[in-house]
Amino acid sequence: MKNRGPHRSIIGIDVGATKIAAGLVDLASGDVRSLMRIATRRQGAPCEIVNDIATIAAAVLKTTLDDVLDPLAVGIAVPELVDISGHIRSTWNFPLPDLVAMVTERTRLPLRVESDVRAAAFAEARFGAGRACDNFAYFSLGSGTSYTLCLNGRPYTGAHGFAIHFASSDLAIPTADRGGLSIATPEDFASGLGMERLWMERGGPALGDGVQALETLAASGDPRARGVIEDAASIAGRLIAQSVNMLDPEKIVLGGGLGCSEGLYRHRLEEHIRANIWERSCADLPIVMAGLGEHSGIIGAALAARAAI
Incomplete structure (x- = not known):
């Protein structure tokens, strides 16, 4: 039976200009499992990037089927302005049309989007140099x-x-x-x-x-x-x-x-x-x-999602 206690996990996704990294974050320890990375198709159509994000989220979720850590939600860190309601408010790097709808459809989990720098800082505050x-x-x-x-x-x-x-x-x-x-x-x-x-x-x-x-x-x-x-x-x-x-x-x-x-x-x-x-x-x-390296965005995205649900 999967763990239904307070220390469960969240899928964290860090969307960067060059790569998209995702993993299953243990909320108690900050450990990242099932780490996956794919290149960001920045020169492609925005819908292709969104589809890639949804695909990697579903792939991480699939690895949890026999895992004791049952994901509560999905958190996504993006290199854009994100308002206090979790809505993306800029397109400096690339548009992400229908991101929430597509990832939610593929995972059937609650989702929260956060600015990447705020996510990384959150991770450092909880588990890293802060x-x-x-x-x-x-x-x-x-x-x-x-x-x-x-x-x-x-x-x-x-x-x-x-x-x-x-x-x-x-x-x-x-x-x-x-x-x-x-x-x-x-x-x-x-x-x-x-x-x-x-x-x-x-x-x-x-x-x-x-x-x-x-x-x-x-x-x-x-x-x-x-x-x-x-x-x-x-x-x-x-x-x-x-x-x-x-x-x-x-x-x-x-x-x-x-x-x-x-x-x-x-x-x-x-x-x-x-x-x-x-x-x-x-x-x-x-x-x-910073003490968490490339994991900071993944962990911070998960923490932001947990704080929002």
């Missing part, structure tokens, strides 16, 4: 940038569910001659995609391995690669420091490919964060890497 921390700020630094403030073990959604931005809006400062304003969006330069674009604009050749190739070039002494990394880390670090000045968190948790890197970018990022924290007694606050 465990036993009253409040921390989670920053996802990868192909894009986003953040979540966690309070008492839960991600803060804001009034409408959109409290995930820190580098997405235009900023303006006077030009060098003070004759006007220079306007730019920090994410366009500080994110992984922004760094690749800046590299190309500065005359660099195509990168075969994305930002990691920049780290390799910088380590070999390439001044142009080092300059791109230095500039990106300076922009992101100063913005994170400003967030610290506004939020006064107990800890910073860094996630995403850039946030969890160990090269020049991470080193300079931390230097800029600490140098630009206004209250110097707070400049030595802990800055740690």
Whole structure:
């Protein structure tokens, strides 16, 4: 007989720009079982991506037929704005038409959609680097940038569910001659995609391995690669420091490919964060890497679904 106690499981699905990962999450331990991954067909039609999400959800569910952990629901983390009711409110990466209806039809389980950064922060609060921390700020630094403030073990959604931005809006400062304003969006330069674009604009050749190739070039002494990394880390670090000045968190948790890197970018990022924290007694606050790796989105999606049912 399957376990009908309080510690059951939820299917968690993390939809990313390059892959869709799913698994069965034990709500008591955070362990992920029946882990599956497929490539995100980003160049395909939106309905194909939705069908892939529904297919992987059904595949994980099928593995539970003889499992003692009977799934309660399905949670899906997406790289979009998601409001407090669980409705997707943006199409920055790709539309996901009829996602809820199709996955519900294939699994016959309750479903909750959550923003990927909020899901990852929730997982880190419960089982990862933010465990036993009253409040921390989670920053996802990868192909894009986003953040979540966690309070008492839960991600803060804001009034409408959109409290995930820190580098997405235009900023303006006077030009060098003070004759006007220079306007730019920090994410366009500080994110992984922004760094690749800046590299190309500065005359660099195509990168075969994305930002990691920049780290390799910088380590070999390439001044142009080092300059791109230095500039990106300076922009992101100063913005994170400003967030610290506004939020006064107990800890910073860094996630995403850039946030969890160990090269020049991470080193300079931390230097800029600490140098630009206004209250110097707070400049030595802990800055740690996320502890759950690729499982954070899966676990967080499951936790968000459990919290919603």
